[in-house]
Amino acid sequence: MKKVRLTTTIMMMTFLSLTAMSCKDTKKENAHDSTTHSEMNHDKMDKSNDMMDSNTQNSSAQKVLADYMALKDALVETDKDKAAKAGNKLNNTLSEFDISNYTAEQQKELKDIITDAKEHAEHIGKSEMDHQREHFKTLSKDIMDMVAITGTENTLYQQFCPMYDGGSAWLSMNKDIKNPYYGSKMLKCGKVQKEIN
Template sequence: MKTTMIMLFLALVSWGASAQHDHSSSGHSGSSHSNTAPKMKEEPRVIPSIKVKHSLLATSILDNYLALKDALVDDNSKKAASSGKMLFEALGKFDLSSQDASKQKELKEILDDAKENAEHISENGDKIDHQREHFELLGGDLKDMIVITGSDRTLYQLFCPMYNNNKGGKWLSASDKIKNPFYGSKMLKCGRVLVEISVK
């Protein structure tokens, strides 16, 4: 009787060990399967494009705007003030009569806003944060302007999501490489391309 009980006990232990081994091996197999699941490929982001007519009318304005942008990238508020003054003057020299009569009123409003922002930048050579606030508004003004007037070059509208307490800020650049004018050396590479503005 003792022998039978011992044999029965050993059989049960052996069966239990075997079942445990099968269970852990199937669990391992499932885990291995989940680790080797194919990863989804990230699709490259398509950048929207706006086409504008070729025109030299805004060349001086764009040159001075881009010089201002570079000064802010370099954290140079004095140079930004100087570029802001030159931009203000270039905006004042724009010939509204060169545009369709139907667009002149809208364009005058855009230019007036842009001049006000450029003037603030030129008068605050010791307040780079204030300059950057007006520079952000200026980027919208100039984008609206070149949609009407045209451009002599391809431009990119870039976006920094962290600027202005995470509300974000936009600017124009002649390059799609990010050099952030809102943070300069603190976060030079923060941003992404929103729109390409190309010449027809």
């Protein structure tokens, strides 16, 4: 059931991304991400093996991203209980993250990122809304660092709110701004910093 929901979400987001791109020219800032992705797969014999290896690597990362997006949406809705549940789920997903298909250097970086991200997800799971949002800021940085290593199957939008805590970023699968740091108080506060493919 989870796989069906995740697949449906991915398909919907892909459709929305393609629709948005066809309506408007977009600026791509993904040279580093695609270089990293092709370097991870450079030793494979053929394209089908590359895709299988890439899919193996991305499945753990996609689960983390799906849980992160659920947490972000709960914060947008200013729903403390829903955010706590999403934080706990993300903590569990991070615990199960399979780093075995990455290089030794990437594994070391991912271990550090996951350790830090788990700590923040755990705090979100047992905190009040204001504290949840404080931890979400650092958690978002961890997830961005993870995506820089793992790549992404979906187009992601790195968004930025200049008002929250001296400026705070987050990831979204949608170009439209829905601010997780302020919710309905300042829902549209922010801008897209970059597109990640």
